[in-house]
Amino acid sequence: RKEVEQDPGPFNVPEGATVAFNCTYSNSASQSFFWYRQDCRKEPKLLMSVYSSGNEDGRFTAQLNRASQYISLLIRDSKLSDSATYLCVVNVGSQGNLIFGKGTKLSVKP
Amino acid sequence: DAGVTQSPTHLIKTRGQQVTLRCSPKSGHDTVSWYQQALGQGPQFIFQYYEEEERQRGNFPDRFSGHQFPNYSSELNVNALLLGDSALYLCASNRGGGGWETQYFGPGTRLLVL
Numbered sequence: 001r002k003e004v005e006q007d008p009g010p011f012n013v014p015e016g017a018t019v020a021f022n023c024t025y026s027n028s029a030s031q032s033f034f035w036y037r038q039d040c041r042k043e044p045k046l047l048m049s050v051y052s053s054g055n056e057d058g059r060f061t062a063q064l065n066r067a068s069q070y071i072s073l074l075i076r077d078s079k080l081s082d083s084a085t086y087l088c089v090v091n092v093g094s095q096g097n098l099i100f101g102k103g104t105k106l107s108v109k110p
Numbered sequence: 111d112a113g114v115t116q117s118p119t120h121l122i123k124t125r126g127q128q129v130t131l132r133c134s135p136k137s138g139h140d141t142v143s144w145y146q147q148a149l150g151q152g153p154q155f156i157f158q159y160y161e162e163e164e165r166q167r168g169n170f171p172d173r174f175s176g177h178q179f180p181n182y183s184s185e186l187n188v189n190a191l192l193l194g195d196s197a198l199y200l201c202a203s204n205r206g207g208g209g210w211e212t213q214y215f216g217p218g219t220r221l222l223v224l
Contacts, residue, residue, distance in 0.1 A: 100152030
């Protein structure tokens with residue numbers, strides 16, 4: 001079983017749609033959780049950290065369920081500029097070894 | 111405020127050669143991590159340097175080695191290159207060595223091994 005698994009995608013949605021990404025992780029000792037965004041041929045950039053209480057940043061909402069070892073990202077009112085690959089990322093130890101999922105590609109169409 | 115920088119941006123090598131990639135961390139950061147991203151995959155952790163020492167290592171062979179300098183910049187060396195080493199090599203930096211600190215990535219070095 002992979003350490004971090006994501007929806008295989010790709011997701012093709014129209015502008016204005018709501019899209020949800022799911023992610024599961026295998027190591028119950030995981031301590032920190034993130035969503036990164038990666039544009040084509042660019043480096044990953046932090047989209048948001050994910051907290052146990054859930055957190056929201058504008059159109060983006062992240063949820064964490066430690067009992068189920070499940071992380072989600074919801075994007076509301078999708079924009080063309082949201083088109084990218086979304087990476088689910090977990091940090092197991094305290095020293096910063098990030099474990100990435102394979103990523104889910106999102107294409108938002110006009 | 112300069113972000114993470116990496117050099118070179120692109121590199122072509124042949125099997126068996128050796129390569130050195132360089133990274134300068136974001137200003138104020140003292141911890142550098144290296145990742146390998148193959149096409150269509152997520153980045154995979156190679157190792158992390160803090161206080162000029164390798165502190166953590168992922169599942170990569172000894173052909174992959176590194177170094178951190180007193181100014182916190184870092185090098186990744188790969189010996190005896192294989193075709194499978196072709197990938198985007200990403201450097202990330204953060205402060206203080208703690209895993210809770212956000213890691214910022216550089217633009218990467220694209221390595222092609224022929």
